[in-house]
Structure formats: C-alpha cells, structure tokens
Amino acid sequence: MERPMRLGIAGLGTVGASLARLLADKRDVYGMRAGRPLEVAAVSARDRTRDRGVDLSGATWFDDPVALARDGEIDVFVELVGGADGAAFESVKAALNRGLPVVTANKALLAHHGLQLARLAHKRGAPIFFEAAAAGGIPIIKTMREALRGNTVERVYGILNGTCNYMLTRMEREGIAFDACLADAQRLGYAEADPTFDIGGFDAAHKLALLTSLAFGCEIDLDAIFIEGISTVTNADIEAAAELGYRIKLLAVAQRTDSGIEQRVHPTMIPAHSALAQVDGVTNAVAVDTDLLGSVLLVGPGAGGNATASAVLSDVIDAAQGIRMPAFGLEPSKLAPYRRARMRAHEGGYYIRLSVLDRVGAFASIARRMAENDISLESIVQRKPESGRAAETVPVILITHETTEAAVRRALDAVSRDGHLSGEPRMIRIEALD
Structure with a gap:
C-alpha cells in the first residue's frame, strides 16, 4: 500500500473543520481519487478542547501555524488561518521554503502577496493551489488556468460576495432598509460583527485581483481596483432599477481596454432578464468572456464549510497526484507588468x-x-x-x-x-x- 499523503491543516474554523470531517468520513473515496491515502497528520488551532465533530487525536497539535509549516512531518501544508499578513503569510513562506505544496483559501494573502509567494514557489519547486480563494466552491481558478488556456479572455466579471448579494436580494424582495437588512445578515452569520470588508467591496476586490491575473497573464495589482461598496444603495434606487428593467448587484469587473486593464467593484444595474440578474441570496457567479467560447458562466455557493472545503479538497487531490502548475498560469517572470486603464474612462x-x-x-x-x-x-x-x-x-x-x-x-x-x-x-x- 502506498504511503499516505500527510496533511498539515493550519486553522480549524468552519472550513478547516469541514475539511477534516470530510477526510475522515470519506477516507476511501478521496484516497482512491488521489491515488494514495490522505491523512491529517498535524493541525494548528487556538483551542484544542473545542468539539469540531471529528476525532483529531491522532494528529500532532501545534499552537503556532508557522511551527507546523516549518517542523511538522507533513507532505502538504493547508493554510486556512486567514488574513493578509502575520501567521498566514509567515507559515505559507515557511512551507514553500521547505518545498512543500501549499493549499490555501486565503484571497487576502494572495491579493497582497501573491506575486512574491509565486516567485518563492517557483524557486523552490513547490506549487501553490488556491481554488477556494475566489468564489468559494465555484471551480473558477481551474477553469481559467487550465480549461480556457486556448482562449483569449476579454472580460471577467461576476458576483463575488455572498453577503452583499444576500442583502441586495432581500432589500429588493422585501423592501427592507439597508441597516435592518445588515442586522439580519449579521444575526444569520452572513455578515461579520464588523461588516466593512464585505459591504465595502474589499472582499470582492481581493478575489477580482486574482482573477485578473489569471485572465490577462499580468501581475497582481490590488491597488489599481476602483472599489465602491453597497452602503449608499437605497430602497429608492432598487425600486427605480426595477421600474427601468434592471436589478442592482455588487459587480466585480476586469476587462481589457485600449489604454490598459480596468478593474472595478461597485453596485451595478444589470438587465433583469440577464442570467447574472437571476443569481440571488448568498450565491456567487463568475462570467468569462472569451474569443472562442463566447461567454462562460459559473454559478454556485460562494462560501460555507462544505462548499469551500470542496475546493480545498480538489487542490489537495491535485497535490497528491503530483500536479505542478504556475500559480497564476505563467511562470512569475513571464507575467506582464500591470498596465492600468485610464482613470474613469469606463x-x-x-x-x-x-x-x-x-x-x-x-x-x-x-x-x-x-x-x-x-x-x-x-x-x-x-x-x-x-x-x-x-x-x-x-x-x-x-x-x-x-x-x-x-x-x-x-x-x-x-x-x-x-x-x-x-x-x-x-x-x-x-x-x-x-
């Protein structure tokens, strides 16, 4: 029997716990798909006593994710800590320096440090997988990086934040004011206690930065994204949009223009009859406009334990099968410098x-x-x-x-x-x- 692939999971929140449970419940299924058994060999979390619905007694515990990445007897490092800097950044660097494949769901980390980490990964011969970092369970990264390699992408756009889409849907359907709708979203767990990252458009911008690099073969430039959230959208705007044949969505858009690449996140009126306008609630959707296939639309859960763990598992299986591919589709040295479109030329x-x-x-x-x-x-x-x-x-x-x-x-x-x-x-x- 082939030696198991030993996973080190840093972060046992909603996604990390779901991943561990799925690996325990469907051990034989995932082992067959990976070509070798998958084993949770080490974990890192703040609270060792918390019940996560899975037996982790056989895994080595680390209080520090960096120590897990540096010293754990593992073959793959799975980073689910979150955050652009601190433990997430340092632990991923430590794993790559060891030559370990890294699987992450951390869009903020990659939006801020993706190019640096891609260069380190290339130098050490260690791949970075991040299917779960953009649009949750929707397989948009593999679609753009692998399935669409024969196409030229002209535009990528979509609904990339479930919190905003949920709120705009309820405001439209039920006439709920913004503040009341936000309070409900927080009560239901769709919005954080500090919702700025979601309703301000920053979460969607982080995801868009990654998709832009994949779409146009360019370096990431998070600072080039125009960002506007949904806090100024009123019920009067939503009612007017309906009367005019539109629905309001928080849209993330990246497109090629004559003057460069345009990236923007903002409330947008889209035709009510369009496919994207039918995407409601916490669901995400991503459309890619190409020269050969025309427009490709992917729709699915943008968050949640099992949905995001599904994307993480896909990456883990790729790592187990020895798949090696540049993080953003091209070797870091071949990514074009980002050329920003003229300001407000849209x-x-x-x-x-x-x-x-x-x-x-x-x-x-x-x-x-x-x-x-x-x-x-x-x-x-x-x-x-x-x-x-x-x-x-x-x-x-x-x-x-x-x-x-x-x-x-x-x-x-x-x-x-x-x-x-x-x-x-x-x-x-x-x-x-x-």
Missing part, C-alpha cells in the same frame, strides 16, 4: 439620482451641465419625495446614453456648484452584459 450608461431644490431654473441648469459634457439623456423621471425628505426637494432620476464616468462626474460637480441640489448626487453604472 464607457456605458449611468443611473443618476438627484435631490433637486424645487425652484425655477434648477432643471434647466441640470440639462445645460449635461449638454456641456456631451452627455445625452435617455430619460428623466421625477419621483415622489422619499419618506423623511423635505417638501422643498424633488427626487429626480436621470438615465444617460453611453458616456464616460469622467464626463458624468464633471457634470455632477458643476450641478452641485450651481447650488440646485440637496445632498450629494448618487451615480450607479449600468452594464449591458451583451
């Missing part, structure tokens, strides 16, 4: 919500400022005042034809300076998805 339609002071000349001024910036308006809708708004203001919604973000912002800055608005203008991009 072209498309825009939804604009204004709270306009009800006085003579206000509407004429708005129309003039739009015309000065070559912005053609598809529609202008005056709505009933929102609850709690002063009677002297009128909610106005503008839908533009295709234009640039820079032009819209110049026009809105001019309208604000004219003194006809109460509060800040609100703008949401419209994606045609055709």
